[in-house]
Amino acid sequence: MHSNKYIFLYSSAMVILVAVALTVVAVQLKPAQKNNIRIEKMQNILAAANINSTTKDAEILFKKFITEDVVVNSKGEIINGEQAFPVNLELETKKPPEKRLLPVFICTKENGEKNYIVPLRGKGLWGPIWGYVAFKKDFNTIAGAMFDHKSETPGLGAEINTSAFRQQFKEKQIFDALGKYMPVRTVKGGAKKNDLHGVDAITGGTLTSNGLSNMLQDGLSVYVEYFNKQKK
Amino acid sequence: MENFFNILIKAIFTGNMIFSFFLGMCSYLAVSKTIKTSMGLGVAVTFMLVITAPLNWLLNTYLLKAGALSWLGENYKDVDLSYLSFMIFIATIAAMTQLVEMMVEKFAPALYNALGIFLPLIAVNCAILGVSLFMQEREYTFSELLAFALGSGIGWWLAIVSMAAIREKIRYSNIPKPLQGLGIAFIITGLMGIAFMSFMGIKI
Amino acid sequence: MSTTKKDKEPVFSLKNMRLLTSPFNLNNPITVLVLGICSALAVTVQMKPAIIMALSVTIVTAFSSLIISVLRNTIPPSIRIIVQLIVVASLVIIVDQVLKAYVYDVSKKLSIFVGLIITNCIIMGRLEAFAMQNKPIPSFIDGIGNGIGYGMILVVVAFFRELLGSGKLLGMSVIPHSFYEMGYRDNGMMILPPMALITIGVIIWVQRSRNKSLIEK
Numbered sequence: 001m002h003s004n005k006y007i008f009l010y011s012s013a014m015v016i017l018v019a020v021a022l023t024v025v026a027v028q029l030k031p032a033q034k035n036n037i038r039i040e041k042m043q044n045i046l047a048a049a050n051i052n053s054t055t056k057d058a059e060i061l062f063k064k065f066i067t068e069d070v071v072v073n074s075k076g077e078i079i080n081g082e083q084a085f086p087v088n089l090e091l092e093t094k095k096p097p098e099k100r101l102l103p104v105f106i107c108t109k110e111n112g113e114k115n116y117i118v119p120l121r122g123k124g125l126w127g128p129i130w131g132y133v134a135f136k137k138d139f140n141t142i143a144g145a146m147f148d149h150k151s152e153t154p155g156l157g158a159e160i161n162t163s164a165f166r167q168q169f170k171e172k173q174i175f176d177a178l179g180k181y182m183p184v185r186t187v188k189g190g191a192k193k194n195d196l197h198g199v200d201a202i203t204g205g206t207l208t209s210n211g212l213s214n215m216l217q218d219g220l221s222v223y224v225e226y227f228n229k230q231k232k
Numbered sequence: 233m234e235n236f237f238n239i240l241i242k243a244i245f246t247g248n249m250i251f252s253f254f255l256g257m258c259s260y261l262a263v264s265k266t267i268k269t270s271m272g273l274g275v276a277v278t279f280m281l282v283i284t285a286p287l288n289w290l291l292n293t294y295l296l297k298a299g300a301l302s303w304l305g306e307n308y309k310d311v312d313l314s315y316l317s318f319m320i321f322i323a324t325i326a327a328m329t330q331l332v333e334m335m336v337e338k339f340a341p342a343l344y345n346a347l348g349i350f351l352p353l354i355a356v357n358c359a360i361l362g363v364s365l366f367m368q369e370r371e372y373t374f375s376e377l378l379a380f381a382l383g384s385g386i387g388w389w390l391a392i393v394s395m396a397a398i399r400e401k402i403r404y405s406n407i408p409k410p411l412q413g414l415g416i417a418f419i420i421t422g423l424m425g426i427a428f429m430s431f432m433g434i435k436i
Numbered sequence: 437m438s439t440t441k442k443d444k445e446p447v448f449s450l451k452n453m454r455l456l457t458s459p460f461n462l463n464n465p466i467t468v469l470v471l472g473i474c475s476a477l478a479v480t481v482q483m484k485p486a487i488i489m490a491l492s493v494t495i496v497t498a499f500s501s502l503i504i505s506v507l508r509n510t511i512p513p514s515i516r517i518i519v520q521l522i523v524v525a526s527l528v529i530i531v532d533q534v535l536k537a538y539v540y541d542v543s544k545k546l547s548i549f550v551g552l553i554i555t556n557c558i559i560m561g562r563l564e565a566f567a568m569q570n571k572p573i574p575s576f577i578d579g580i581g582n583g584i585g586y587g588m589i590l591v592v593v594a595f596f597r598e599l600l601g602s603g604k605l606l607g608m609s610v611i612p613h614s615f616y617e618m619g620y621r622d623n624g625m626m627i628l629p630p631m632a633l634i635t636i637g638v639i640i641w642v643q644r645s646r647n648k649s650l651i652e653k
Binding site: 360424 | 548
Binding site: 006007010011014018021022025026029032033036037040055156 | 533
């Protein structure tokens with residue numbers, strides 16, 4: 001049998017050894033992991049503006065197309081000295097709307113057309129969902145959208161990140177003919193053909209679709225003032 | 233409060249630990265031969281979930297998460313220990329099972345006789361670790377987590393007891409030889425899972 | 437992979453080879469020993485995550501067996517389980533960090549299921565049943581064998597679910613377009629979790645029909 005002292009020393013040695021080994025691994029790999037997250041964000045933003053990128057060329061394409069970025073507040077005023085890319089939406093959405101930093105990425109296409117991309121974050125059925133929506137220069141018509149999720153049901157709610165679902169958002173509008181705010185929402189059982197403010201909800205993914213509608217409603221409403229100012 | 237019940241119901245039915253995430257399958261298949269033992273294990277799992285999940289939530293929020301150590305001072309604001317979370321979670325679970333086993337043995341011998349043999353099995357029940365990991369991934373608040381832990385436990389309990397009930401009856405059926413035992417257990421679980429999926433989209 | 441190694445290393449004696457291959461069929465951890473089903477079935481919707489998961493489990497089983505076997509005479513019996521858990525948990529953390537750094541898209545799909553390798557009964561089971569009593573090299577081989585035996589089932593399940601559920605293999609469409617024009621549809625049901633269980637049930641059925649000795653009384 002082993003003495004208590006042996007057991008104690010054995011476990012202490014084990015804990016220290018393991019702690020050192022894990023810390024070394026974690027510190028070594030941290031830069032690569034952070035870079036992956038950064039590249040993914042770039043790819044998402046580009047995807048909203050309908051630019052396909054791979055993990056390799058995302059950085060170059062991002063520099064080429066995303067020519068400008070601004071951070072605004074809910075009154076539509078531009079906040080100087082803030083960068084759009086590092087803004088952490090997870091923290092921002094927890095603040096009250098008037099205190100949030102609201103990033104806008106401006107994408108200039110090869111033909112000179114400008115897209116204005118805003119990030120969104122909300123709750124799906126299980127966990128967080130997020131996305132990016134690109135607007136045309138009228139600040140009303142959607143040019144493209146990109147959504148992703150952490151843990152929605154595969155085959156059902158998880159469909160929000162498929163291109164079939166995302167393509168529906170093209171040419172939809174977030175203001176009605178009188179200029180009143182009316183965001184795009186998901187319609188259970190399918191949207192009417194000429195509905196400018198609705199897309200088909202996902203069959204079997206109703207709660208995820210509802211979460212997505214809420215995310216669009218809340219996430220875009222804070223930008224209304226900025227959009228109205230830009231239109232003039 | 234509304235959210236509490238919503239998560240509870242979701243965790244019991246649509247996101248049942250066994251039918252949609254396959255967590256805790258080992259003990260589920262091994263112990264679901266009679267209703268009595270499966271009742272015991274079901275209670276034990278629910279009990280441990282309600283104890284370990286909140287504990288792991290506290291550890292995650294005040295120790296592991298990126299920025300969790302900010303209560304120590306400005307210098308620790310950027311410390312991110314989340315890579316240690318697997319280790320911390322499993323250690324908490326193993327330690328808690330041991331502790332609960334000893335306490336139950338000392339203070340409630342009757343309960344110990346009923347649950348005792350199941351407690352050691354729980355340390356390696358994936359459902360327990362799974363709830364803690366889901367909690368971290370889905371960013372639950374404390375009350376949401378309580379609902380989720382309770383719901384997952386009840387869901388698991390419900391699943392194992394109904395499975396045991398079916399298996400007690402199925403002994404008298406004429407099943408193709410190669411399918412008997414494990415094979416049919418898997419298929420029944422699958423069919424039950426399909427039945428549980430019809431709760432999908434339920435809203436409270 | 438195992439054949440090239442076999443020529444070079446004498447450690448692959450007949451006995452060791454049997455250790456490696458018996459988990460593939462007669463001692464398959466999933467279909468015969470009912471171990472380790474928990475953590476990994478949810479990743480069998482597509483082939484790629486299933487393969488990565490199988491690899492990760494194999495690596496963790498093999499190396500934890502090796503480490504525990506090397507330490508087996510020094511571990512105090514009273515803290516045996518904790519020591520095993522710590523070794524397994526550290527290996528899993530390392531695997532998780534590496535996946536996050538180098539195959540980020542797959543690691544997102546595996547989400548919490550990498551962490552659940554820790555409670556995979558196969559690993560603890562092999563440590564208790566084999567590595568605690570045997571020398572490092574046979575333990576290592578036993579770990580690899582069990583990891584592969586387990587991974588095989590995962591990949592087979594994923595193969596059918598991806599093929600029938602989304603008409604793809606490893607993300608590439610394999611069902612000819614003309615099939616769809618003739619009215620063929622992907623079976624969305626296969627993507628849902630319960631079908632993984634039924635698929636395994638069928639695999640067990642097939643295996644036991646071919647191998648009568650495994651039939652339960």
